[in-house]
Amino acid sequence: MALPFPESLTAEAAHFFAAAAQGRLELQRCADCGKIWFYPRPACVACGSTDYAWIRASGRGTVHSFSVVRRAPTPEFRDRVPYVVALVDLAEGPRMMTNVVGEGALEVSIGDALELTFEDRGAGRTLPQFRRIAG
Amino acid sequence: MLRNRAIIAGVGESRIGKVPGVSALELCAEAARRAMADAGLGLRDIDGLLTAYSMTTPYPVFYGALAEFMGLELRYGAEITAGGGSSGVMIRDAALAVVSGRAEAVLVVSGDNRATGMGRDNAVAALAAWGHPYYEYPYGGFIPAYYALVARRYMHEFGAAAEDLARVAVTQRASACRHPNAQMRTPLTIEAVLASKPIAEPLRLYDCCLISDAAGALVVTRAERAADLAHKPVYLLGAGEAFTHEHILAAPSLLDSGARRAAEAAYAMAGLGPRDIDVAMLYDCFTITPMLLAEDCGFAARGEAAALWQDGRASIEGRFPINTHGGMLSHAHAGATGGLFESVEAVRQLRGGEGARQVKRHETALVHVEGGILSNHATLIYGTQPV
Ligand SMILES: [Zn+2]
Numbered sequence: 171m172a173l174p175f176p177e178s179l180t181a182e183a184a185h186f187f188a189a190a191a192q193g194r195l196e197l198q199r200c201a202d203c204g205k206i207w208f209y210p211r212p213a214c215v216a217c218g219s220t221d222y223a224w225i226r227a228s229g230r231g232t233v234h235s236f237s238v239v240r241r242a243p244t245p246e247f248r249d250r251v252p253y254v255v256a257l258v259d260l261a262e263g264p265r266m267m268t269n270v271v272g273e274g275a276l277e278v279s280i281g282d283a284l285e286l287t288f289e290d291r292g293a294g295r296t297l298p299q300f301r302r303i304a305g
Numbered sequence: 306m307l308r309n310r311a312i313i314a315g316v317g318e319s320r321i322g323k324v325p326g327v328s329a330l331e332l333c334a335e336a337a338r339r340a341m342a343d344a345g346l347g348l349r350d351i352d353g354l355l356t357a358y359s360m361t362t363p364y365p366v367f368y369g370a371l372a373e374f375m376g377l378e379l380r381y382g383a384e385i386t387a388g389g390g391s392s393g394v395m396i397r398d399a400a401l402a403v404v405s406g407r408a409e410a411v412l413v414v415s416g417d418n419r420a421t422g423m424g425r426d427n428a429v430a431a432l433a434a435w436g437h438p439y440y441e442y443p444y445g446g447f448i449p450a451y452y453a454l455v456a457r458r459y460m461h462e463f464g465a466a467a468e469d470l471a472r473v474a475v476t477q478r479a480s481a482c483r484h485p486n487a488q489m490r491t492p493l494t495i496e497a498v499l500a501s502k503p504i505a506e507p508l509r510l511y512d513c514c515l516i517s518d519a520a521g522a523l524v525v526t527r528a529e530r531a532a533d534l535a536h537k538p539v540y541l542l543g544a545g546e547a548f549t550h551e552h553i554l555a556a557p558s559l560l561d562s563g564a565r566r567a568a569e570a571a572y573a574m575a576g577l578g579p580r581d582i583d584v585a586m587l588y589d590c591f592t593i594t595p596m597l598l599a600e601d602c603g604f605a606a607r608g609e610a611a612a613l614w615q616d617g618r619a620s621i622e623g624r625f626p627i628n629t630h631g632g633m634l635s636h637a638h639a640g641a642t643g644g645l646f647e648s649v650e651a652v653r654q655l656r657g658g659e660g661a662r663q664v665k666r667h668e669t670a671l672v673h674v675e676g677g678i679l680s681n682h683a684t685l686i687y688g689t690q691p692v
Contacts, residue, residue, distance in 0.1 A: 176439040183439050209440045209554065235461070235559060237453035238506040239445055243433040247445045255450045255505070257554060267441050267554045280461045297443055 171246050175295040182210035185224065191296040195227040195286050197262055208264035229286030231258040231300060234265060236278050252276060258284050258300050272301035308574050309691035311400030312528050312538035314410070315344025316649040319520035321637045322488045325421045329362040332520035333416040334375050340522035345535030346410060351524070353381040353408030355399055357391040357415035357641030360431060361422030371414065381408040388676025389588060391415060391641035393683020396648060397544040399525035409526065416520020417639040428516045435677065437552045449513055449591070451553040451678045453505040456593035458559045460507060463608030467507055470592040471498035472614040474511045474634050477589065480621055481631025483662040488517055489635040512592040514633035514643060521645040523652070528691070539652045542669070543577065543686035545570025553678040562679035564601035571671070571684035572603075576692055579603030583666040584654050585625070586647030588675045589632040598673050599627065602684065626664045629654060644674035648685060655689050 176183060182198070186209075189196040198214075199206045201223060205216035213220045236256035242248040254270040256278065270278045271287065284300040291297055317339025319332040327335075333356065341351065354377055356368040364370040368382045381402050385395045392415060399411035419428050433447040441451075459465055475495055481487035493511065501510035531538040547563030547570070550556045572578055579602060587595035587602070596610040604625065605613055613619045619627040630636045630650035633643035651670035653659055672685040 174443050176443060179439070187439075209437065235454040235458040237450045237457060237508075238503075239447075239450050239453075240503040240506065241429075241449070243445060243447035243450075244430045250445060253445055255444055255446050255454070257454055257559075265554055267437075267444050267446060269444050280458065291443075 171249065173250065173291050174246055175291045175297065182212055186210045187296065189224070190288060190298050191294050193288065195229055195298050196224045197227050197264060198222045199225050206262050206264055208260070208266050228261045230261040231284045233270070233278060233280050233282045233284060234259045235280060236270060238276060254278055256300070268298065268300045270302065271299045274302055278302060307400055307404060307544060308542055309540055310404045310528050311525055311541045312531055313523050313541070313648070313652045313687070314526045314530070314534045314538065315340040315342070315346065315524040315536070316652045317343055317522045318486050318646070318649060319416060321486050321517055321519045323420045324418065324518040327418060327518070329359040329417045329422065330371055330374050332418055332518060333371050333414045333522070336416055336520035336522040337375060337412050337414050340412065340524050343535065344524040346524060348376055349378070351377055351410050351412050352379055353399065353402055353411030354379055355382065355395040355411060355413050356384050357395065358384060358386050359417045360640060361418050381411065387681050389590060389641060389644045390674045390676030390681045390683050392645035392648060393546065393672070393674040393685055396523065396525060396541070396685060397683065400541050400544070403525055403527045411525045412522060413525060413645070414520065414522040415641040415645045417642060418518040419516050419639045420518045422518070425516060437554065441552055441554060448678070449508055450505040452591040452593060453508045454553060455559045455597070455679065456507050456591070459593060459597065462560065465596070465611050467499060468495055469611035469614070470507070470512055470596070471495045472611070473589070473592040473595055474498050476614050476620050477628050477632045478635045480629050480662065481635035483621070484630050484636060487631045487636040488515055489631065508591055514590045514638040515635070517637040517639045519637035519639040519642050521642050521649050523645070523648060537656055537689065539655045539687050539689065540691055541685065542688045542692050543571040543573070543575030545574065545684045546682060548681045551677055551680050556678065560597065562597070562601065562675070563682045564598055564673060564675065564679065567682035567684045568602040568673065571686050575686045577669065577686060581669055582671045582686070583669050584629065584651070584664050585627050585671045586651050587627055587673050588644055588647070589628055589634050590638070590643070592634065595627060595632070597679070598675070602671060602673055621662060621664055629662055629664060647672045647674060651687050655687055
């Protein structure tokens with residue numbers, strides 16, 4: 171069963187996932203107060219300004235917390251279990267949800283350094299993901 | 306000011322567990338009739354109705370459907386949706402309604418038939434719908450995983466062990482065994498919790514709340530009406546609320562939620578502090594939740610809640626009983642209803658006369674409910690006397 175991908179995207183989400191399809195993780199930075207936020211929204215969550223620019227994130231982050239999921243929430247994830255759901259604190263400040271994928275994913279710990287990767291869910295539909303940095 | 310001016314006049318529970326052939330509406334009506342009978346009030350004495358929501362019977366206007374079903378004539382009614390925290394908002398709003406003259410007696414009702422009306426797989430899938438559709442759900446997130454993130458961080462920072470979480474479930478099961486209407490009434494051991502199926506580590510099956518058919522109801526009226534009622538009144542002494550986020554990825558902190566602010570506001574209204582509280586009902590969708598909330602409500606220092614269950618304080622015979630009905634882990638859980646049962650149990654404990662389940666000191670009780678992933682919070686403080 172195919173894994174889910176966001177549908178009916180808003181303008182900001184469409185930008186975010188289009189950037190992901192081209193290998194970039196992009197965040198919004200407020201032109202008025204400098205706040206960088208995730209997830210994509212049309213106005214700054216610190217000051218309300220709608221004047222912002224997209225910036226390219228470094229793709230580096232650390233594990234704030236994680237869970238190894240053993241019971242699939244829906245049939246789509248039955249072939250995926252066990253998998254890691256994590257909150258990653260990006261070097262730029264915001265926190266996002268991710269899977270930890272790749273080698274040693276199930277041995278992940280809080281504080282582990284992560285780097286950006288991408289998962290193709292078919293037809294160019296690309297989800298940002300993170301993996302542990304070796305060593 | 307709200308303090309001392311509204312009372313809980315009656316409480317009721319529907320049948321609980323698997324109740325086939327009964328709609329969410331019928332469960333709600335059953336609980337409501339029992340709460341009215343408990344208060345000594347009839348259908349024409351009720352002129353206000355607040356309900357939460359139903360996932361199995363999603364009427365566009367649920368309170369209207371219930372009022373019509375029961376034959377209620379209302380001056381005031383609404384459906385209030387704040388997830389598991391709904392009952393806290395409903396009870397406070399009901400109290401404000403009767404104090405301000407908007408209604409004379411308000412029924413507060415929540416119920417759903419999630420066990421037979423949805424089935425376990427659909428109910429679990431519904432828990433995935435709480436995640437953000439773009440930035441959480443595609444990663445296979447669902448509510449147990451989100452609370453697992455909180456539990457893992459808590460264990461990392463404070464050294465709590467899986468046994469500490471398990472002890473919450475075991476203690477509450479022991480309480481549920483003394484509750485005639487609890488869904489789970491066979492004793493549980495720490496070993497059994499640790500051997501139960503992992504769901505989202507570190508949470509296992511018995512760290513997770515039940516999926517039930519259940520409804521609960523309360524009648525709220527003015528304190529001046531106390532003499533007309535079938536039971537001694539239970540006064541609403543304090544109430545407080547707070548909101549910080551909807552999705553766990555946007556939470557300002559996994560451990561410092563809005564719960565502390567809600568509790569502080571409730572204490573301030575009541576003019577009381579944690580040491581003045583005799584018994585507490587703390588939201589328990591997962592075993593980690595009442596541990597965090599016990600700290601937020603001032604019953605333990607941050608990181609030290611496990612001791613409340615380790616030394617037996619949180620049990621019915623203990624010095625500070627918590628979730629004496631068994632909570633959502635062992636009594637019942639159906640949407641906003643699990644949180645509402647906390648207030649039902651607080652009222653019963655404060656009245657006294659619960660037999661084997663009765664706590665020794667029962668003049669004040671604190672209830673804390675939350676919705677989402679520690680997203681919205683409501684604290685209620687009740688007492689047998691005005692303060
Ligand atoms: Zn700004």
